[in-house]
Amino acid sequence: RKIGYAIVGLGSYATRQIMPQFVNSERSRLTALVSGSPEKARTLAAQYGIPERSIYSYQTFDRIADNPDVDVVYVILPNSMHAEYSIRAAKAGKHVMCEKPMAPTVRECEQMIAACRQANRKLMIGYRSRFQAHNVEAIRMARGGEMGPTRVILAEHGFNIGDPTQWRLKRSLAGGGALMDIGIYSLNATRYLTGEEPIEVTAIEKTDRSDIRFREVDDTILFALKFPSGAVANCVSSYTSNHNRYRVVQQNGWFELEPATAYTGQQMRVAPRGQPAQPREIALGKNQFAGQLDHMAECILTNREPIVSGEEGLRDVRVMEAIYRSVRESRAVKLT
Ligand code: NAD
Structure with a gap:
């Protein structure tokens, strides 16, 4: 059977990236919508063949309990x-x-995590890169020591953010700035590439508070991480400069992805020591969006824990709190 998804929040990512991907999935189907805008919900429901009874507002949302077509709320x-x-x-x-x-x-x-545990329900975080072929191969190469043990990871993520009125720039809605939104990709990559948890973080911030976009949230943060194996990472998070790549430097060479975590277009280059970097072709399977939807479906159907569980999401948030603390206190922060 196919697992039924309700989508809550019909914004850009939901409507442009996720909803069009159910056709590419094998185990997942879109069965309900939750929106503050009845017109938007009705239009999309018609487009995706969702019945009127499966459209909810934020007020009626809790009635989704009675909808047997919904297994997962996204x-x-x-x-x-x-x-x-x-x-x-x-x-x-x-x-x-x-x-x-x-x-x-x-x-x-x-x-x-506690709410899902109490209800005996699965919890998964939308870390789509874990289902993207180049990233899956990079994880294998990094952890398998393709060119010896990993020494240094360089990870950079940023873009030049536009509209100064958007929720991403309001602390009350975003929780933080570039680090929460895009720098998290640098952090998450260092963790999935090493398979380790950082033990120490040092960070510096450069935010121009006279720029109206950055009255409330961080622009550029550079952070460095130490891992138990001795690997270290140097990371960029930015709302004013464009970056999307990582490089893994191992004892006997390096490899990189650029773009690394974009929606499409990933490319890998590999440079064994003493040799020029060469592109490496990676076979593309199911795309990352459909892969993510189907992973959750399979975890439900076979009663397994998602590889990107709530605990995994929590670990990134814990490190991000330490990064902000390192900036505030101008010192290295230990993580235990
Ligand atoms: P968006 O602004 O396009 O959509 C947000 C939706 O939330 C809108 O439909 C809006 O109407 C609704 N909403 C409800 N209450 C709101 C309020 N008080 N203020 C503002 N909007 C409100 O944003 P988005 O880019 O779709 O991001 C939504 C979430 O998805 C974020 O958590 C973001 O980090 C995440 N995201 C993930 C990826 C990814 O690649 N995994 C990409 C983009 C966004």
Whole structure:
């Protein structure tokens, strides 16, 4: 059987990236919509063949408990709303998929995990790169020591953010700035490439507070991480400069992805020591969006834990809190 998804929040990521991908999935189908805008919901429901009875508002959302067509609630709202809707979904007896960052604070992440555990429901975070072929291969090469042990990871993510009125630039809705939104890809990559948890972080911030976009949130943060194996990482997070890549430097050479975590177009280059870098072709399977939807479906059908569980989302949020703390206190922060 196919697992039924309700999407909460019909914004850009939901409507342009996720909803069009159900046709490419094998185990997942779109069965309900939750929106503050009845017209938007009705138009999309017609387009995706969703019946009127499976359209909810934020007020009627909890009635989703009575809808047998919905197995998973996928929360694609501004960051500060993730915890509330994930917890309400679990209380309605539904499995939860939640976008990154899991929530702005460790406390909220813990509440989300507890709510899903109590309801005996799965919780997965939308870390789509884990289902993207080049990233899957990079993980194998990094952890398998293709060119010896990993020494240094360089990870950079950023873009030049536009509209100064958007929720991403409001602390109350975003929880933080570039780090929460795009720098998290640099952090998450260092963790999935090493398969380790950082033990120490040092960070510096450069935010122009006279720029109207950055009255409330961080622009550029550079952070460095130490891992237990001795590997170290140097990372960029930015809302004013464009980056999307990582390089893994191993004892006997390096490899990189650029773009690394974009929606499409990933490219890998490999440079064994003493040799020029060469492109490496990676076979593309199911795309990352359909792969992510189907992973959750398979976890539900076979009662397994998602590889990107709530605990995984919590770990990134915990490190991000330490990064902000390192900036505030101008010192290295240990993570235990
Ligand atoms: P968006 O602004 O396009 O959509 C947000 C949706 O939330 C809109 O439909 C809006 O109407 C609704 N909403 C409800 N209450 C709101 C409020 N008080 N203020 C503002 N909007 C409100 O944003 P988006 O880019 O779709 O991002 C949504 C979530 O998805 C975020 O958590 C973001 O980090 C995540 N995201 C993930 C990826 C990814 O690649 N995994 C990409 C983009 C966004």
